[in-house]
Amino acid sequence: MPSRWQFVVPGVDPAGVRLEHVHAVVSRWxxxxxxxxxxxxxxxxxxxxxxxxxxxxxxxGLLDDALVDKLRAGAATGAVIRIGG
Structure with a gap:
C-alpha cells in the first residue's frame, strides 16, 4: 500500500541541499x-x-510496503547519512 514518510536531518540548512543529494541517500537504502x-x-x-x-x-513516498523496513533502518534516529559534499 502506498505510504508517505517524513524525516528531519537535524542541523542541516536546506539551502545547501539539492534534490540529487537526497536522492543519493535514499537510493542507497x-x-x-x-x-x-x-x-x-x-x-x-x-x-x-x-x-x-x-x-x-x-x-x-513508498509504493511497496516491503521497503518500509529499509526506510526505517536508513532513517533511524542516530543513523549517519552524508548529504552533498
Missing amino acids: FDVDEAAHRSHAKAYSVSLPVAHPAGTLVEV
Whole structure:
C-alpha cells in the first residue's frame, strides 16, 4: 500500500541541499544493485528538501510496503547519512 514518510536531518540548512543529494541517500537504502539504481521505474519518490525548525525535512513516498523496513533502518534516529559534499 502506498505510504508517505517524513524525516528531519537535524542541523542541516536546506539551502545547501539539492534534490540529487537526497536522492543519493535514499537510493542507497533501496536500490539493491546498479541495474536497480539506473532503472527509470522506482518504488519510491523523494521530495525537495524544505526548511524545518530542527534542520531539513525530506519526504519519501513508498509504493511497496516491503521497503518500509529499509526506510526505517536508513532513517533511524542516530543513523549517519552524508548529504552533498
